[in-house]
Amino acid sequence: MASKKNKIKSLRKNQRSYLNKDFDAFRAELVQYGQTYFSDKISDFTENGLAGLFVEMAAYIGDNMSFYLDHQFNELDIITAIESQNIERLVRNAGVKIQGASPATVTVNFYLEAPAVLVNNEYVPQSISLPIIRAGTILSANTGVKFELADDLNFGKTNTVGDLIATYTTMKKDSLGNPISFALKMTGFCTSGITISEKFTIPDAFVQFRTVTMSNSNISEIISVIDSDGNEYYEVDSLTQDTVFKRISNLGYDSDLVSENIEMIPAPYRFIKTVSRRTGSTTLRFGGGSAEGTDDDALPDPSEFAIPLFGKRKTISRFTLDPNQLLQTRTLGIAPRNTTITIRYRAGGGLSHNVAAGSIKSVSVLTTKFNSQTSSSTISSVRSSVEVNNESAASGGEAAMTLNELKSTALAFRNSQSRIVTKEDLVARIYTMPANFGRVFRVGIRDNPSNPLASVVSIVSRDSSGKLIISPDSLKENLRTYLNQYRLISDAIDIVDTMVLNVQITYSVVIDSISNKTLTIKKINNSLKNYMVIENFQIDQPIITSDLVNIILNEQGVISLVSFNVSNASGVVNERLYSSENFSIAANTDRGIIIPTAGAIFELKYPNDDIIGTAR
Secondary structure, eight states: OHHHHHHHHHHHHHTOOOOOOSHHHHHHHHHHHHHHHSTTTOOOOSTTSHHHHHHHHHHHHHHHHHHHHHHHHHTTSTTTOOOHHHHHHHHHHTTOOOOOSBOOEEEEEEEEEEEEEEETTEEEEOGGGOOEEOTTOEEEETTSOEEEEOSOEETTOBOTTSOBSSEEEEEEEOTTSOEEEEEEEEEEEEEESEEEEEEEEEOSSOOTTOEEEEEEEOEEEEEEEEETTSOEEEEOSSTTOOEEEEEEEOOSTTTTTOOEEEEEEEOSSEEEEEEOTTTOEEEEEEOSBOTTOOOOSSOOOGGGGOOOOOTTOOOOOOOOOOGGGGTOSGGGOBOOOSEEEEEEEEEOOSGGGOOOTTOEEEEEEOOEEOOTTSOHHHHHHHHHTOEEEOSSOOBOOBOOOOHHHHHHHHHHHTTOOSSBOSHHHHHHHHHTSOGGGOOOSEEEEEEETTEEEEEEEEEEEEOTTSOEEOOOHHHHHHHHHHHHTTBOTTOEEEEEEOEEEEEEEEEEEEEOTTSOHHHHHHHHHHHHHHHHOGGGOOTTOOEEHHHHHHHHHTSTTEEEEEEEEEEEOOSEETTEEOOSOOOOTGGGEETTEEOOOTTEEEEOOOHHHHEEEEEO
């Protein structure tokens, strides 16, 4: 009898289906099951019967369970998630920083009038009357949007030759035509929004990963976080990041090309910033370590918490251990305690901040610094003469990203990484180094033949006139410091100067009788200039001579090409200074392709003189 019951149970189990997903499927399965095994007990499974009630209740529960199971499973993937909280969590896990409305940026021209003075038989602006317009100076657009100057503007700053960096023209003259005053102009980078300072009192209690939330929304930047003890807290991507980059002014000879140097400093006091998409509020989360400890910013060894046995004890009783002791380390930053934190931040943004060109006309708050020897009347006169104007429209102001935009951004972030693994990663890191630390114009990467784990990075920069120059030493030092944070410990990067190969092009053509020879040669030269412009060339890129020949032959009026030659120019030629590199064009030409030396770049330095064409 028992074996028969077991066979029935086994049969019932084997006939069950686990593929039902909705109410109708669950109900049909339950009705069939009841009619098969309980028909002798109850025969009415219709909707109006009592059995139908129980069947539909069970089907309803199964339908709900199935729906929420599918829903919760879909919420684990950024592609299929639909709930805003889950999308926000998945976006953060992908490494995307959620921001509120973004501010607009614009370059603004600053003008002021300064008295003239005679120096070495030449009238120039009086140096002691030239101020520094401080960062934080507030400008107003005619729409009411406020803009703040991002960096100081030093009107008295000079280049290595001793000339003022600011441009100036004569403003007023005396009866003899001598300048009385000059109008000076400098361009500054401004960001929309206002700077707000907020204080938070931290009690005398150790709290790991303490958080504070600012009262304003749409905070675009945390400017500074300083406690009452003078400790400065630095913003990091994660609390495990214990170093940050710091900007310092470059006082070296190459300050014209590299205005600032980059320095890596330790950041024991640090925080991370999170923004809620739903409320727009910004929260700062500080570290979990105690400043009273003496640990050396390394994760503690759990074995150090083992309890030693002394004497002749052979047994021990159970004991308790607080696992939070393993987290009280400066590796995750120091938690503020018994202090007052002052947070300065910039708030504001949106599409309305994209003001039109010429709309920024007034100065709301002017912050300046003058020489101590400048008279009060001169200070008042110069300050009252300050005017501003934006020649281009402000851009970059946007509303907060929508859920769909955040999802798309998170999908793109899947392939991003904060380390250098491939050559493409290395090139991207070099090009994205902040311009204040020096700008690299072109980058070339090749393997180091003497070290399989090393890469040779060739870099070259441009001067103010757009000509190629050797990258300054300060830029290389900044690049070394910047890249060292992202490279793998086993990799080596050798930064070298790019070899600049200056070339000249000479040609002779036959032009038909109905075309103007001078005009045709001019058109050919212009076409060659556009092809040889330095923006079109990369390091290690060859010159295809057939492309140059086609440009010449395709010009209207040209019948034939008599002669064509590409030559190397080096040293000083007709008072024109070229690169000192000598390069044999003939020895490095293969089937019409001029191949540069490894790590070199071609440059047509003086297009008006280096393209020589004649007509017959």
